Amino acid sequence: MTDGTSERVRPRDRILETAQDMFHKHGIKAVGVDAITEAAGTNKMTLYRHFESKDDLIIECLRATASKAGAMWDAFETEHPGDKLAQLNAWVRKAADMLRADCRGCDMANAAVELSEADHPARRVIKELKEAQRDRLVALCRDAGIGQAELLADTLSLLLEGARVSLQSVGAEGPSAQFVRMAEGLITSFRGAAAR
Amino acid sequence: MTDGTSERVRPRDRILETAQDMFHKHGIKAVGVDAITEAAGTNKMTLYRHFESKDDLIIECLRATASKAGAMWDAFETEHPGDKLAQLNAWVRKAADMLRADCRGCDMANAAVELSEADHPARRVIKELKEAQRDRLVALCRDAGIGQAELLADTLSLLLEGARVSLQSVGAEGPSAQFVRMAEGLITSFRGAAAR
DNA sequence: TCTGGAAGTTACAGACCGGTAACACCCTAG
DNA sequence: CTAGGGTGTTACCGGTCTGTAACTTCCAGA
Structure with a gap:
């Protein structure tokens, strides 16, 4: 050994x-x-x-962070096997949990802001990883039986992204405090539209 | 002369x-x-x-940017005098116009991300200015006769903030492309709830 | 025309940055 | 036991950063 x-x-x-x-x-x-x-x-x-370089280290860090986020998604599936709607609600709750006062936001979004050079090697990776996360949320919404799955997934994405950045600029008492209410309201609204 | x-x-x-x-x-x-x-x-x-210092210059730049944004709000009022709902729609359109591919996002939000030190002097100013903008959007929603004005204003704020950062991480073909549809849908939905 | 303050120029201080070279060390696989 | 690869140490390179000092130049107002 x-x-x-x-x-x-x-x-x-x-x-x-x-x-x-x-x-x-x-x-x-x-x-x-x-x-x-x-x-x-x-x-x-x-x-x-x-x-190879600091840029290389940055990229590896982003991949590692995305990998951890992927594990979180897997946890939703094991905790609510088959129940896609429960997984979506778990996603909302998990997202809200991350919106604490000391939250520094999404590493990938922050990196995109900091690394302003259009040809920075990390930008490709950020786009790849973010698109993968988007696809996963769209699939979850679709499998939950929601009609306009892409639109709901994109709306939830923007809300979370906005909440994370708002948290840094105005603090925890700002608009991000209402994230759960907004997200749950949207989900029920989209579900109602599908039933109609 | x-x-x-x-x-x-x-x-x-x-x-x-x-x-x-x-x-x-x-x-x-x-x-x-x-x-x-x-x-x-x-x-x-x-x-x-x-x-006095680079930090001082940063703060003055943020104030100047906010002042320009304030002028934009005044333009809504002069273009649609008294018609608060038209002003709100003008806000949505103006926000969407800024979501071009070369948009680098909100200066204040970006500064909050870049200046990570909790006691950086610019943070106070960022919070002040962002809260002022929030108050203005809330007032506009309320004067437009929308019931849950705060909730709508906060939702629209987060959507725009998210769209601006998403634009930088995934590009113009990402979720931010649906911003107008989301915003207009939300407004009509909130108006319907008020009428009910 | 004179004068005082704003603006430009040059040089520098002190710190930090990413990245590399040369060399000593230790620990484990054979 | 020995050899060698991974690791640690020190020093250094060239560049950039914020911020300052000392001095010159310019220009408008009295």
């Missing part, structure tokens, strides 16, 4: 985890590679042995 | 205008004061004679 009880985490994974956390909390441009390696208990050379 | 046809703009105003434009296009942290002064046809010393 190579690991035993010690189970030492590889430097690459420590760097990835630490970078995700620091990028999320302080922003990408506000965090230097020196700060990341120090917080991860390693050094800059090791970082550059595992990642 | 001191100005004549030349109409020379004061360095301070040139700096403010240029900084607004560059901050909007490239982001705050991506633009240095040297680049601003060069683009404004002046120099760094002149900038620091008119603004």
Whole structure:
């Protein structure tokens, strides 16, 4: 057994985890590679042995974040197997849970704002991952038997995205406080339209 | 006549205008004061004679942007005097017009994302200005005779905020393309609820 | 014409950034 | 035990950043 009880985490994974956390909390441009390696208990050379550049590290962080979000979606399915409407409601509740005062918003959206250069390599990845999330929400709405599934999914997407950014600019007492009411009202409204 | 046809703009105003434009296009942290002064046809010393610091310049830029947005609101009133519902529809159309592919989003929201430090002096100003805009939209909805004016205004706010950030992460073909349909549907829905 | 203040110029300070080179070390697989 | 790859350490490069000092130039108003 190579690991035993010690189970030492590889430097690459420590760097990835630490970078995700620091990028999320302080922003990408506000965090230097020196700060990341120090917080991860390693050094800059090791970082550059595992990642081509800071941009490469950013991209890997975004992929890791999206992967965690994907696991959250899987949890909806296992918690409410087959019941798509319950999964959609779980999504709303989970989204509302993330709208706490200390929430710094969506990492991908924030990265898109910070990395303003149109040809930045991270932009491709952000678009890919965001489109995948959109497809998943559309499929969930459709499978829940909602008529205009795309429109509802897009509306919910924009509401959540807006709530996350509003949280940062006006705070938790702003419009984002009404997110659950808006989302649930929309879902019932769309369901009623389908039944009609 | 001191100005004549030349109409020379004061360095301070040139700096403010240029900084607004560059901050909007490239982001705050991506633009240095040297680049601003060069683009404004002046120099760094002149900038620091008119603004205490870069942070101070940022704040003045945000105020100027909000002032321009306020002028836009005034235009709604003059174009549709007394007709609050028409003004609300004009707001929707104006918002949709800003959702072009090259749109870089809301300067205040972007600044809130970029300036992640909780005690950054710009954060107070951002919150103030955003709350003022919210109050204005709530008043417009209420004066348009809509029952749950606050809820509609907050929903529209989040939708627009979300559309602007979605535009940057997934592009113009993403959920933001449906903004007008969503907004108009919401307005008619809320109006129907009031009539009921 | 004189003068005072605004504006421009140059140079610099001090800090931080991403990224690299050269070298010492340790720990594990063979 | 030994060899070698992953890791840590230190120093450095060139560049950029905000902000300041000292000085010159320009221009409008009295």
